[in-house]
Amino acid sequence: MITLASDFGEPYPAAMKGVLLSRTDARLVDVAHNLPRQEPRTAAFWLRETLPWFPPAVHLAVIDPGVGTDRNALVVRAGDSALVGPDNGVLMPPARGLGYPDPEAFAIDPGHEEFPATGGEGSTFDGRDVFAPAAAAVHEAGVEEVGEIEWLSPVDDPEELRFPEPDLRGREASGEVLVVDRFGNAITNVPGSVLEDRFGEEVAVNGTAVPAERSYAGVEPGHRLATVGSHGNVELAVNAGRGDEAFGVGVGSEVTISY
Amino acid sequence: MITLASDFGEPYPAAMKGVLLSRTDARLVDVAHNLPRQEPRTAAFWLRETLPWFPPAVHLAVIDPGVGTDRNALVVRAGDSALVGPDNGVLMPPARGLGYPDPEAFAIDPGHEEFPATGGEGSTFDGRDVFAPAAAAVHEAGVEEVGEIEWLSPVDDPEELRFPEPDLRGREASGEVLVVDRFGNAITNVPGSVLEDRFGEEVAVNGTAVPAERSYAGVEPGHRLATVGSHGNVELAVNAGRGDEAFGVGVGSEVTISY
Amino acid sequence: MITLASDFGEPYPAAMKGVLLSRTDARLVDVAHNLPRQEPRTAAFWLRETLPWFPPAVHLAVIDPGVGTDRNALVVRAGDSALVGPDNGVLMPPARGLGYPDPEAFAIDPGHEEFPATGGEGSTFDGRDVFAPAAAAVHEAGVEEVGEIEWLSPVDDPEELRFPEPDLRGREASGEVLVVDRFGNAITNVPGSVLEDRFGEEVAVNGTAVPAERSYAGVEPGHRLATVGSHGNVELAVNAGRGDEAFGVGVGSEVTISY
Structure with a gap:
C-alpha cells in the first residue's frame, strides 16, 4: 500500500499516480492533496494524526517549498512503514507518530538511473521525478530492505520539526494554536x-469563560466551546461555526486555559 | 466494496480509510468529501441520486452535526447493500433510492469492544471510531448477516428525512428548490x-417566461433555461452560468412552473 | 485501468464510478475532477501533461460544454491506450501526447442498447449515461478490439484543438500563456x-528584467522569476506567490521573452 499526500491540488498528483502505477501494482490511497500550500509544519501535524491509523505502508508526502534547491530527498523508515519526501522536517513527526522515536533517515541520490526523468539534475517536480519512483521502489523492495538500496545512504541529522510543548502548572495550561482545520476549529x-473533569462546566480561555x-453539540449552534478534538488536544470551537474567528486566534496564537 | 461520503474535506477522511484498510481488503471508493457542512438533507439528496448506480456495497455516509450527542449510530440494510452513518435521516432517502421502501435499521453499540477507540464513551470523530469499524465489520460479515451481529440491535423508528412533494394541478406545478449544485443549477x-412536451417552447417560472x-446548450451562454437534470427533476439553470443567481433562488425557495 | 477526469467537482463523478464498477473490475484512478469548468482547452493541456505518465489505460475525460447537442461522443485510440469523451477537441492533444500523431477516432452510437440510460435520446449527463459505459466496454473488450465494437464507427474529422506555436527568432521568443495553474504559475x-544557458542571469519578459x-526557490519569497515548469515550458512565477498577478497575465496573454 502506498499513500499520497501533497499540497498540489489538481492535477499534479495524477502524474505521481501514473509514475507509481507504471512501477508497482500496490494499492494507492489518497490522504490529502489540498494541504495548505508550502507549510511542512501543518502537513506534519495532519500526517502525524492520520498515518498511524493505516496498516504498514509506504507514505509519500510531498510538501516541498525547497524543490530545486540542494535539500535532500529522504526515505525515513519507521518500523514496517516508510515515509518518502523532502528533508524539511515534514516526515519526522508522522514517523514518530507511528511509534518510532528514532526513525532512520536515508538520502536519495536523484542522479541515479532509477530516476531518469531528472536527467541527473534538478527538477521542478520532484514528486513525480524523484519521490514517486522512490516510493514505488521501496514498496517493491520491501521496507525491511531499505538499508540495502544502492541509491539510498544514511543521513545522521535530518531536518527536524518539533511542535512546541505546552506549559502546565497548577490549574493553568499555556500553549499555542498548532493548526486550524477547514471547519475553523x-x-x-x-x-x-x-x-x-471539567466537562459541563466553564473554563477560562485567554481570560474568557467558555463551556x-x-x-x-454540547452548546447551541453559534456558541463557543472548548472541547477535546479527535487528536486528543484541546480545540477551540464554535458549534456549526468557526472557532478561530470567535476566539480571535490563528496558527501560533498563544492560548492560556485556566481550569 | 465500501464507498465513503462525508462533509469532512481533508484530511479527516484519510483516517477513516486507514481504519477501514486495517480491517478489510475491500475496494474503497470515494463518493464525496466536500458535501455541504452539516447538512444531512443535502447529503441525502446527493446520495439518493448517486448510490443506486453502484453495485451492491457498504456505503459509509458521515454527515453528522450531532456527533457526541446520544443520537444513535446506524446500520441500515437495503437489500444486498448497507448504509452506515448517524441516525439523523441522512441514510433513509438513499436506502429507499436503492429500491427498498422499508429499509431495516439497526443501532450500533459504540461501547462494544469492536470500537476500542471510543473508550466506551463519546467521540468527536465517530466517522473514524465507530462508523468506519462498523462498515468494515459489516463488509467482512456480509450484508445478509447484519441481523446476526451482536453489537447491532433493531431500531423501529429511525429518524426520517423526506423531501417535500410538489403540487401538480392542471398545467401548473408548485414545488421548491431541493439543492443547488456547484455549477449553480x-x-x-x-x-x-x-x-x-414543452422542449423548445417557453414555460413560466415564478411568472417569468424562460425556454x-x-x-x-439549447440557449446561448449566459441565458436562462428550465431543463431536466440527470436526476430527472426540473432544474433552473444558466448555460455556462449560475441558475441560482439568475433566478434569485436558493435551497427551499418556492418554484411555480406554468407550462 | 480506467482513469477519470472531469470538471464536475462532487458528487457527479461518483455516479460515473458506480456505472464503471457495475460493469468492470478495472482499477479506477482519479486524475482530476476540478478542472476549470467547461474549458476543453485547459483540460486538454493538463491531460496531455499527465496521461503519458500512466501505463496503458482507458482514459475517461468528460469536459463537455456541448452535452445534449448533436456533437459526437468519441473513443480515440492512441496505441494501447484509449480516450473516451466528447468530440470537442479535448481528447486530441493528450492522444498525441501519448506518442500517436494520428490517433484514430470512433463515434459512439448513444442510441445503442449498450447505453440504456439515454433512452435512445439525449442526456444531460453523458458522463454517466454514455462515456462511462463506453469506457467500461472498451476496457473489457480490450483497446485493440475497438475497431470491432458494433456501436463504434470511424470518424474522419474529429474536432481538433491545437495549442499555438511560439515564434522563435534570434534571441527573442513570442508566445502566449496557455494555462494558469492553481498556484498562479x-x-x-x-x-x-x-x-x-541563462539560469542565474536575467531575461526580459514583456520588457521587464526578471531572473x-x-x-x-532561486529567488526570495515574493519575488518574480522565469523558470521551466515540469511540463518543459517557460513558466512565469513568483516564489510562494502568484505569477499571473505579478506579471499581469492570464490565459491567452502574449508573452515575449528576450534572452
Whole structure:
C-alpha cells in the first residue's frame, strides 16, 4: 500500500499516480492533496494524526517549498512503514507518530538511473521525478530492505520539526494554536486531559469563560466551546461555526486555559 | 466494496480509510468529501441520486452535526447493500433510492469492544471510531448477516428525512428548490415530466417566461433555461452560468412552473 | 485501468464510478475532477501533461460544454491506450501526447442498447449515461478490439484543438500563456530550452528584467522569476506567490521573452 499526500491540488498528483502505477501494482490511497500550500509544519501535524491509523505502508508526502534547491530527498523508515519526501522536517513527526522515536533517515541520490526523468539534475517536480519512483521502489523492495538500496545512504541529522510543548502548572495550561482545520476549529498543543473533569462546566480561555464540552453539540449552534478534538488536544470551537474567528486566534496564537 | 461520503474535506477522511484498510481488503471508493457542512438533507439528496448506480456495497455516509450527542449510530440494510452513518435521516432517502421502501435499521453499540477507540464513551470523530469499524465489520460479515451481529440491535423508528412533494394541478406545478449544485443549477422537486412536451417552447417560472430545453446548450451562454437534470427533476439553470443567481433562488425557495 | 477526469467537482463523478464498477473490475484512478469548468482547452493541456505518465489505460475525460447537442461522443485510440469523451477537441492533444500523431477516432452510437440510460435520446449527463459505459466496454473488450465494437464507427474529422506555436527568432521568443495553474504559475507555450544557458542571469519578459532560475526557490519569497515548469515550458512565477498577478497575465496573454 502506498499513500499520497501533497499540497498540489489538481492535477499534479495524477502524474505521481501514473509514475507509481507504471512501477508497482500496490494499492494507492489518497490522504490529502489540498494541504495548505508550502507549510511542512501543518502537513506534519495532519500526517502525524492520520498515518498511524493505516496498516504498514509506504507514505509519500510531498510538501516541498525547497524543490530545486540542494535539500535532500529522504526515505525515513519507521518500523514496517516508510515515509518518502523532502528533508524539511515534514516526515519526522508522522514517523514518530507511528511509534518510532528514532526513525532512520536515508538520502536519495536523484542522479541515479532509477530516476531518469531528472536527467541527473534538478527538477521542478520532484514528486513525480524523484519521490514517486522512490516510493514505488521501496514498496517493491520491501521496507525491511531499505538499508540495502544502492541509491539510498544514511543521513545522521535530518531536518527536524518539533511542535512546541505546552506549559502546565497548577490549574493553568499555556500553549499555542498548532493548526486550524477547514471547519475553523483551532487545534492547540494543550492536552485534552486538562478538560477531563471539567466537562459541563466553564473554563477560562485567554481570560474568557467558555463551556468545556465533550462535543460541539454540547452548546447551541453559534456558541463557543472548548472541547477535546479527535487528536486528543484541546480545540477551540464554535458549534456549526468557526472557532478561530470567535476566539480571535490563528496558527501560533498563544492560548492560556485556566481550569 | 465500501464507498465513503462525508462533509469532512481533508484530511479527516484519510483516517477513516486507514481504519477501514486495517480491517478489510475491500475496494474503497470515494463518493464525496466536500458535501455541504452539516447538512444531512443535502447529503441525502446527493446520495439518493448517486448510490443506486453502484453495485451492491457498504456505503459509509458521515454527515453528522450531532456527533457526541446520544443520537444513535446506524446500520441500515437495503437489500444486498448497507448504509452506515448517524441516525439523523441522512441514510433513509438513499436506502429507499436503492429500491427498498422499508429499509431495516439497526443501532450500533459504540461501547462494544469492536470500537476500542471510543473508550466506551463519546467521540468527536465517530466517522473514524465507530462508523468506519462498523462498515468494515459489516463488509467482512456480509450484508445478509447484519441481523446476526451482536453489537447491532433493531431500531423501529429511525429518524426520517423526506423531501417535500410538489403540487401538480392542471398545467401548473408548485414545488421548491431541493439543492443547488456547484455549477449553480437549482434542482427542484418538480418532476421533469412536466417539461416533456414543452422542449423548445417557453414555460413560466415564478411568472417569468424562460425556454424549456433538453440541454444547457439549447440557449446561448449566459441565458436562462428550465431543463431536466440527470436526476430527472426540473432544474433552473444558466448555460455556462449560475441558475441560482439568475433566478434569485436558493435551497427551499418556492418554484411555480406554468407550462 | 480506467482513469477519470472531469470538471464536475462532487458528487457527479461518483455516479460515473458506480456505472464503471457495475460493469468492470478495472482499477479506477482519479486524475482530476476540478478542472476549470467547461474549458476543453485547459483540460486538454493538463491531460496531455499527465496521461503519458500512466501505463496503458482507458482514459475517461468528460469536459463537455456541448452535452445534449448533436456533437459526437468519441473513443480515440492512441496505441494501447484509449480516450473516451466528447468530440470537442479535448481528447486530441493528450492522444498525441501519448506518442500517436494520428490517433484514430470512433463515434459512439448513444442510441445503442449498450447505453440504456439515454433512452435512445439525449442526456444531460453523458458522463454517466454514455462515456462511462463506453469506457467500461472498451476496457473489457480490450483497446485493440475497438475497431470491432458494433456501436463504434470511424470518424474522419474529429474536432481538433491545437495549442499555438511560439515564434522563435534570434534571441527573442513570442508566445502566449496557455494555462494558469492553481498556484498562479502562468504556463506559456515557449519551450524551456530558451532559458537553458541563462539560469542565474536575467531575461526580459514583456520588457521587464526578471531572473531565470531552475527552481522557485532561486529567488526570495515574493519575488518574480522565469523558470521551466515540469511540463518543459517557460513558466512565469513568483516564489510562494502568484505569477499571473505579478506579471499581469492570464490565459491567452502574449508573452515575449528576450534572452
